[in-house]
Amino acid sequence: MIPLSTTLPEVEENVTLDASTAPTTPEGSGSFSPVLRPFDDSTQLTPKTRNNSRSLSSTLFDTTARTPPVRNICCVGAGYVGGPTAAVIAFQNPHIQVNVVDRDEKRIRRWNSQHPPIYEPGLNDILRIARDGARECAVESAPTKSEENKDPASISSRKSNLFFTTDVARCISEADVVLIAVNTPTKSRGSGAGSATDMAAFEAVTAVVAQHARPGAIIVEKSTVPCRTAKLVEDTLSLYRPGVHFEVLSNPEFLAAGTAIKDLLHADRILIGSRNSPSGYRAAGALASVYASWIPRSRIITTNVFSSELAKLVANSMLAQRISSINSIAAVCDATGADVDEVASAIGADPRIGSKFLKAGIGFGGSCFKKDVLSLVYLAETLILPEVADYWRAVITMNEYSRNRFVHRVVKCLNNTLAGKKVTVLGYAFKKDTNDTRESPALDIIRTLEEEGPREIAIFDPCCIPAQMTDEIRRFVGPSVLQGNGGPVAVYADAYSACNESDAVLITTEFDEFAYVLNPKGEADLTIPVRAKARLPDPRPFAQAEPTETELLALQTYLMQEAEDPAAIPEDPLDRLNPVPACSEDCPDCQVEKATGKTGYGASKEHVPKNRVDWKKIYCHMRKPHWVFDGRGVLDIAGMERIGFKVQSVGRHSRAQ
Known part of the structure; x- marks a missing residue:
């Protein structure tokens, strides 16, 4: 049993802990594995669809009307999954406040500076908008100015909606959705050593979430976990908050290092697993609505929660x-x-x-x-x-x-x-x-x-x-x-x-x-062409009067790639970015860069040809x-x-x- 005094462990990617009590052997369950169906909100629940198939839309009881919109998301874990995922969600949903929490103060400090702790192509561009906000600006709405398209598109300013903090309890208590994205390495000691998943960090975080999450919050497994971990999460929630209802979803990531931002912006599928119940379907619909702001609904697939957990293991x-x-x-x-x-x-x-x-x-x-x-x-x-x-x-x-x-x-x-x-x-x-x-x-x-x-x-x-x-x-x-x-x-x-x-x-x-x-x-x-495998065409003319964040990001990349002088590639071709947070005088990353002459991961030089x-x-x-x-x-x-x-x-x- 996890004591009530359990605190959130440092979410280190290389953490190795001993104990693991996550159930990895499926026991009898009333849940079944329905046929995969895309998210589509055009149909309603009927007894027949409830029993035979699992189109998310047909089991949501009009999710838009009955489920409050998601306004606040807390991501627990600021690592290779939590950081980029939260950044893209915030980038694509300016109306949602996204808090990323981690007990590792050094990691949070770096996320809040010009030295993010991880490097992913395109991540810096996302951070500059979601974390730092953006100024109002105007962009040409067509590649070349013409009589039909002579007025530039006006882009509104936006406030910061992505925050990195160590204030774990507060952020969890305010969230409509809590994403658990902590490291789950292979056990090195004890039963199952060398093959079983070490769930110690995940269990400790789940206990903290159970203590602080507000009633009705949606708890989402973002970490890669053994099949039937959702039952562990439900049991932990019941232990700490008996009688309080939470929905537990599985939403595994399918990100590849080096292309994580591309995988998030242009995902080939978003997998959401939930319990086969009306409340489970509504929770899945609420999470799906977050992704639907930029992912086509045909790519948002739902299963039962255990199928989703197992699908991630099998895919890799x-x-x-x-x-x-x-x-x-x-x-x-x-x-x-x-x-x-x-x-x-x-x-x-x-x-x-x-x-x-x-x-x-x-x-x-x-x-x-x-x-x-x-x-x-x-x-x-x-x-x-x-x-x-x-x-x-x-x-x-x-x-x-x-x-x-x-x-x-x-x-x-x-x-x-x-x-x-x-x-x-x-x-x-x-x-x-x-x-x-x-x-x-x-x-x-x-x-x-x-x-x-x-x-x-x-x-x-x-x-x-x-x-x-x-x-x-x-x-x-x-x-x-x-x-x-x-x-x-x-x-x-x-x-x-x-x-x-x-x-x-x-x-x-x-x-x-x-x-x-x-x-x-x-x-x-x-010579290596700038982002050779992600070179984008000019996204103009825009589909709508005010371009989307994805279109603006594509235009920014295009303008950088088209610069004639690689040494003079503009950092902010749209004149939209706010200043990067300043580092303190004793910033250890600045000291390392000064001592080695190497400027980190090249975030500010990402668009410069190598x-x-x-x-x-x-x-x-x-x-x-x-x-x-x-x-x-x-x-x-x-x-x-x-x-x-x-x-x-x-x-x-x-x-x-």
């Missing part, structure tokens, strides 16, 4: 399965001379398979895939389904094998010893365009390389601040491995210094900066025989070999092999 598990599958084929390609990219292209052309998640490499990382696969393994084990558990555990085994095989190849090519040699690791985050390092393959690779006794392990990452990488390596690998303590690991602020005098370079993250790409003339292309590393320059300052190990498939192998490199890549053909 199946994506992880594809990565492990193609990596198993990469090993076959290395042994036979086949090329894994050609194999993936051939099988990906089959519409039943598709091309996504068929990029061979050193395997998946991040906080979701491994954890969710293991949660599914534990669920199968508790249901006495050993064959199912073994099947999904093999996905993790193959992922670890892919990583180990890569490191063993490095050691083998360097004559089975790293003694006296310098090895450079390019990429520390688990994937590109993010500073998220949770379960990063690079960290495991650094651990293994360190055991081989190299002279130096140099690390560089374009999105991670060196001081923070150093601190993380100290915590998760050990202080003795750092160069300042006599160890081999050194973190660098630029790629060229990291590669200087190196015996081998390992690419462990697929940043565009590390790619070697040839243009049609066969020359190295060193350059790829000049591999010819790296070649000139490396030691022979110039080994490069491409763990992410970002190099043109033939082009690298023409420079003089000896290249090894996962499952890809090279003349050096």
Whole structure:
């Protein structure tokens, strides 16, 4: 039992706690898994629809009339899920006050400054409007001025409606909707260690919510949780507030690091799970109305609450399965001379398979895939389904094998010893365009390389601040491995210094900066287009007299991308933004930037074109025989070999092999 004095734990992404009492074995339930239906408010509830299908609209009893509009949302957890999700909800709903709470004062301070604790492309643009408010302005309503469209569109000012605070109790007590978005890692000790989900932080937060939430509030699971966690939440609410009614919903996130803002602004689906009751349907309708301000209602899908919880685990598990599958084929390609990219292209052309998640490499990382696969393994084990558990555990085994095989190849090519040699690791985050390092393959690779006794392990990452990488390596690998303590690991602020005098370079993250790409003339292309994969056309003419926030955001990005001089890209082309909150004189992030010469995650420079590393320059300052190990498939192998490199890549053909 959680005592009444329980306080909200620090919502750290790497927290590891012992106890977990969340039920992970489905027991008998009157709930059923109805057919998925989109949100649509055009029909009404009938006894037949109540029993046979689950169109949310047909079970809301006219939600608009009976359910009070959502005016206040509290998101508990200011991490990689809570921060961006709350920011986009506030951005798209100026009439809703959104409070993000976290006990970690350092994290909240950074959210309220020009140094947000996480980097996501596009997040800074959202924060500048929702957190800081915006001035009244006018924009041309058409790409070119014409007689028919000579009057500019007037854009009203808007007040701040996104707030970050440590005042947990107050914000929860004022909220119509409470989103729980805390970390739920894999247990490291006790029953189920290594596969079960550690629910200690989630349970503690649920207890705090139960004590402070106002009667009738909607409690939403945003964290990834085991199936039937909603029952745990309901029981906790009943324990602390007997007789008080709350509705518990499941609303899992389907965000990918590096594209989280895009995934939120243009979601392919919003999944909402609720109890099969009139009040459950009304609660689901209230939450759906928040998303419906910018997401087409056909993409808002509802299920029962347990189906929603399980769907998140299965979605990530199946994506992880594809990565492990193609990596198993990469090993076959290395042994036979086949090329894994050609194999993936051939099988990906089959519409039943598709091309996504068929990029061979050193395997998946991040906080979701491994954890969710293991949660599914534990669920199968508790249901006495050993064959199912073994099947999904093999996905993790193959992922670890892919990583180990890569490191063993490095050691083998360097004559089975790293003694006296310098090895450079390019990429520390688990994937590109993010500073998220949770379960990063690079960290495991650094651990293994360190055991081989190299002279130096140099690390560089374009999105991670060196001081923070150093601190993380100290915590998760050990202080003795750092160069300042006599160890081999050194973190660098630029790629060229990291590669200087190196015996081998390992690419462990697929940043565009590390790619070697040839243009049609066969020359190295060193320029990376601004947001190459998210380049937007001019959104004008606008659909309505006053453009939406999404249209204004698209116009701002378009105008930045169209600037002729990259060095003079305007920070505020619409002349709409308020000043960024000023930092205090003792701001530790400003001090780190001053000491390292690296300005954080480049939020203020996000729209400025970046350059790829000049591999010819790296070649000139490396030691022979110039080994490069491409763990992410970002190099043109033939082009690298023409420079003089000896290249090894996962499952890809090279003349050096």
